[in-house]
Amino acid sequence: MQFKSLLAGSAMLALLAGCASSPMEQQQEEAATAQATYQGSLPCRNCDGIDLDVTMMGEDTSAAEERTFTLNASYRNHPQTPPDENYAGNWEVLTGTPSDPDATVYELTPDGDGQIYYFMRIDESTLELIDPERRRFENGEMLQLTRQ
Secondary structure, eight states: OHHHHHHHHHHHHHHHHHHHHHHHHHHHHHHTOOEEEEEEEEOOOSSEEEEEEEESSSSSSGGGGEEEEEEEEEEOTTTOOOOOOOEEEEEEEOOOOOOOTTOOOEEEEEEOOOOOOHHHHHHHEEEEEEESSOOOOTGGGGGGGEEE
């Protein structure tokens, strides 16, 4: 009788131990697949705007090969109806701009051909497109993407 109780207790302990480790595994999986999506509309001389959608996978502290991105640009009511631009590649974390040495800047480098994009982190939910010299444009507030 005591053997059956011991066996049942051991089985219950093993079951509870398995349940206890499950949330930790989920947290590790979430950390490994962290992603942030930012969206906005940029001004356009020949159209009603450029809808930009940027998804960054990985963390600032992730290994370089784990920091990837996709960028999709769509032109609204452009007279020449250019095709959407879709890029994928890796991103780096840079520190500092000429006006703010502590600023966080993300450098998005597409695989193959394509323009390198620079975004300054304004706050937890806002990125702003800046120039390759890491300077803000005069109309910076019109160049901001919001986290979704």
